Amino acid sequence: MTSFKFLHAADLHLDSPLLGLATKSPEFAQRVEDASRQAFDNLVDLTIAEECRFVVLAGDVFDGELRNMRAGLFFVDRLRKLAAAGIKVFMVLGNHDAENRFVSKLRFSDNVHVFSTRKAETCRLDDIAAAIHGRSFPQREVSENLAQTYPAPMPNVFNIGVLHTACIGREGYHAAYAPCSVEQLANHGYDYWALGHVHTRDVLSEDPYIVYPGNLQGRTPRETGAKGATLVEVRDGTVATIEHRALDLVRWVTLDVDLGSVGDVAAILSRVREALQASSAAAEGRALAVRLTLTGATPFHGELQVNIEAMREEIATICAGLAEDVWLERVALGTSRPMAVMSIDPSIAGQIEQELRGAPAAVLEERLEKRLLEVAAKMPASARLAELLERLRTEAPARAVDLATALVSDQGGTGAPD
Numbered sequence: 131m132t133s134f135k136f137l138h139a140a141d142l143h144l145d146s147p148l149l150g151l152a153t154k155s156p157e158f159a160q161r162v163e164d165a166s167r168q169a170f171d172n173l174v175d176l177t178i179a180e181e182c183r184f185v186v187l188a189g190d191v192f193d194g195e196l197r198n199m200r201a202g203l204f205f206v207d208r209l210r211k212l213a214a215a216g217i218k219v220f221m222v223l224g225n226h227d228a229e230n231r232f233v234s235k236l237r238f239s240d241n242v243h244v245f246s247t248r249k250a251e252t253c254r255l256d257d258i259a260a261a262i263h264g265r266s267f268p269q270r271e272v273s274e275n276l277a278q279t280y281p282a283p284m285p286n287v288f289n290i291g292v293l294h295t296a297c298i299g300r301e302g303y304h305a306a307y308a309p310c311s312v313e314q315l316a317n318h319g320y321d322y323w324a325l326g327h328v329h330t331r332d333v334l335s336e337d338p339y340i341v342y343p344g345n346l347q348g349r350t351p352r353e354t355g356a357k358g359a360t361l362v363e364v365r366d367g368t369v370a371t372i373e374h375r376a377l378d379l380v381r382w383v384t385l386d387v388d389l390g391s392v393g394d395v396a397a398i399l400s401r402v403r404e405a406l407q408a409s410s411a412a413a414e415g416r417a418l419a420v421r422l423t424l425t426g427a428t429p430f431h432g433e434l435q436v437n438i439e440a441m442r443e444e445i446a447t448i449c450a451g452l453a454e455d456v457w458l459e460r461v462a463l464g465t466s467r468p469m470a471v472m473s474i475d476p477s478i479a480g481q482i483e484q485e486l487r488g489a490p491a492a493v494l495e496e497r498l499e500k501r502l503l504e505v506a507a508k509m510p511a512s513a514r515l516a517e518l519l520e521r522l523r524t525e526a527p528a529r530a531v532d533l534a535t536a537l538v539s540d541q542g543g544t545g546a547p548d
Contacts, residue, residue, distance in 0.1 A: 133366065134258045137177050139359035140188035140294070140326025141345035142170055143226065145201035158419065158457050162349060165379035165417075167204055169346040172377040173359055174208050178215045180361060183258055185217065188326025188343075189224025189267070189294030192233065202236050213241035220253060221245070223266035224294040224326055225307050245292065250280045254287070259367065263320070264292035267308070277310040283319040288367050291320045294327050297334060297342075315340050322362065322369060329353050331360075331374055339369050348382040351421045351459060356381065380417045382459075383409045389465060390426035398430065398441075403448050410454035417455040423462040431465045438463055 144166050177185055191205060209219055219242045227233055228247075238244070245251050245264035253262045261284045265276050276293060283289040295308040297315075307327065312334045315323050323340040330353075331344035343360040345353065358377035363370045387405050392398050402422070410418055422445065424434065434441060442461040449456040 132258050133364060133370075134183040134260070135180055135361065135363045136290075137173065137180070137182050137185045137359050137361055138188065138322075138324040138341060138343050139173055139185065139346060140324075140343055141190045141224070141329055142166060142187070142205075143190055143193040143345060143347075143349065144170065144205060146193040146349055154459065155457065161417070162347070162380050162419070166347040166349070167201070168379045169357070169377045170205070170208060172379075173346060174211055176359070176361070176375055176377065177212060177217055182217060182361075183255070183260075184262075185212065185219045186262065186264075186290065186292050186324045187219065187221035188292050188324050189222050190226045190326060191221065191224075192230050193226050199232060199235075202232050206236055206238060209242050210239045213239040217241065218255075219243070220262045220264060220292060222264045222292050222294055222326070223247065225267050225270045225272065225305065228267040228272075229270040250276070252281055252284070254284065259287045260290065260364075261287045262290045262292060267294060271305075272308045273306075274308065275310050275314075276308040277314060277318065280318065280320075283321075288322070288364055289320040291315070291318065291323045293323060293325055295325055296327055297325065297340075312340060321364075321367070331357075333372075339372060341372070343374070347378045347380065348419075351382055351384060351419070354382045354384055376414075378416060380419055381413045382419045383413070383421070385409060385420060385422045386425050386464070387422060388426040389424055389428040389430065392428065392430070395430070398424075399444055399448065402445055403452075406448065406452060406456060407454075410452060410456060413454075415454070417457070419457050419459050420449070421460045421462070422458065423464045425464040427466050427468045429468060431467045434463055434465060 146166060173185075192201060212219060219238075221242070222245045223233065243253055245266045247266045247268035250263055250265040254260070255262075263280050265279060277291070277295065280291055280293075293308070293310075293315075295310055296306045298309055298311045316335050316338060321338050323338065325334075325340065325342045328342045329345040330342065332342040334340040334342070339362075341360055343358070345357055346359065348354060348357050356374070356376040356378065358375045361371075361373045361375050363372075385405050387402050389398055389401070392401060405422075406418075406420065409420065424441075428434075438461065442458070445461055446458045449458045
C-alpha cells in the first residue's frame with residue numbers, strides 16, 4: 131500500500147445568517163460571516179500545501195436556505211481550485227444542506243463526488259488503495275441509523291466512512307439526526323470514520339479513528355476555541371498521524387474573571403485587561419469575540435449590580451485600546467457578596483435591606499410572573515423563548531433583591547464606575 135494524506139472537514143455553514151449577533155454589532159456579524167469563507171480559503175490552501183490526495187466534507191457546507199447564490203458560487207469556485215491541483219473532494223449532504231433548494235442547481239467540477247441520498251455509495255481510489263463510503267441526507271430530519279446502511283469494508287484497502295450524525299452521547303445542543311453508537315461504528319470494520327454535525331472537535335475512538343473535526347469557524351459564544359479541520363496521514367494502510375489544524379479567522383472566547391481579592395475598581399479593570407491579553411495571545415493574532423463573566427465573592431457586588439453598564443463600557447474601552455482586535459460580546463455578572471458584608475447594619479439602609487431580604491418570595495414571584503406573561507404575549511412561541519422565561523423565573527427574584535439592596539446599602543465597596 132502507498133502513503134497519502136487527506137483532509138477531513140465538516141460544518142462549514144457558509145452564509146450563516148448570524149441574526150442574534152447582527153442585532154448587537156452588524157459590523158462584527160459581517161466580519162464573522164465573511165470569516166467562514168476565509169476559513170474555507172485557508173482549508174483549500176492547506177490541502178494544496180500538504181499535497182493531500184483528497185478532501186472529505188462530512189456535511190452542512192451551507193446553512194439551510196441560501197439567501198442568494200453567492201455562497202454556492204464561491205464554494206464551487208474553490209473546489210475548481212482543488213481540481214486544478216489534482217485533488218478530489220468527497221462530500222455528503224447534511225441536514226442543513228438537504229433543506230437548501232440551491233444545492234441541486236450547483237454544477238461541480240469533475241473532481242467532486244456528492245454521495246447519493248438514496249443509498250450508501252463507495253468510491254474507490256485504486257492508485258492509493260483507498261475506498262470512501264458515504265450517504266447524504268435526503269431531507270433535514272433523519273431519524274434512521276444511516277450507518278447501518280453502509281457497505282462492508284473492502285478488503286486490502288484503507289476504508290473511510292463519511293457520515294453526518296449525532297453520535298449517541300455526543301449530541302450536545304445538536305439535533306439527534308442519524309443516530310448511531312461509537313461501538314457500532316468501531317465494529318463496522320472501517321479504518322477511519324469522518325463524522326460531521328457536532329461542532330466541537332472530538333476524537334471518539336483511536337482504534338479505529340472516529341473523529342468529529344468541529345466546524346471551520348466559530349459563529350456563536352457556544353463555539354469557542356480553535357476551529358478548523360483534521361489532517362490525516364496514512365502509511366501502509368494505517369493511520370500514521372492525525373492533527374487538528376486551526377483555520378478560523380475569528381475566535382470566540384468565554385472568560386471568567388475572579389474578583390475575589392481585588393481592592394478597588396482599578397484592580398478590577400487591571401485583572402480584566404490581563405485576562406483579555408492572555409486570550410488574545412493564545413489566539414495567535416486572530417480577532418477575538420469575548421463573552422466575559424465577573425465572578426467571585428466581592429464587596430463590589432452591589433455596586434456592580436447597579437453600574438454593570440458603566441463597567442461594560444470601561445471593559446469595552448480596554449478592548450478598543452488593545453493592540454489586538456478584540457470585540458466584547460457581553461459582560462455577565464456572576465459575583466456574590468462576601469459573608470462579612472451580608473451582616474445587617476443598624477442604619478435605616480440596613481433595616482430596609484433586612485426587610486427586602488425577608489420579603490416573601492411569593493410576592494416577588496407573583497409580580498414577575500405577571501410581567502413574563504406580558505412579554506410572552508408579544509413574542510412568537512419557541513423552545514428558546516420558553517427556555518428564557520424559565521431562566522428568568524429562576525434567577526430574577528434573587529437578582530431583584532440584590533439590586534434593591536445595592537441601592538439602599540452603604541456597605542459595598544467604593545469607587546464604582548460612574
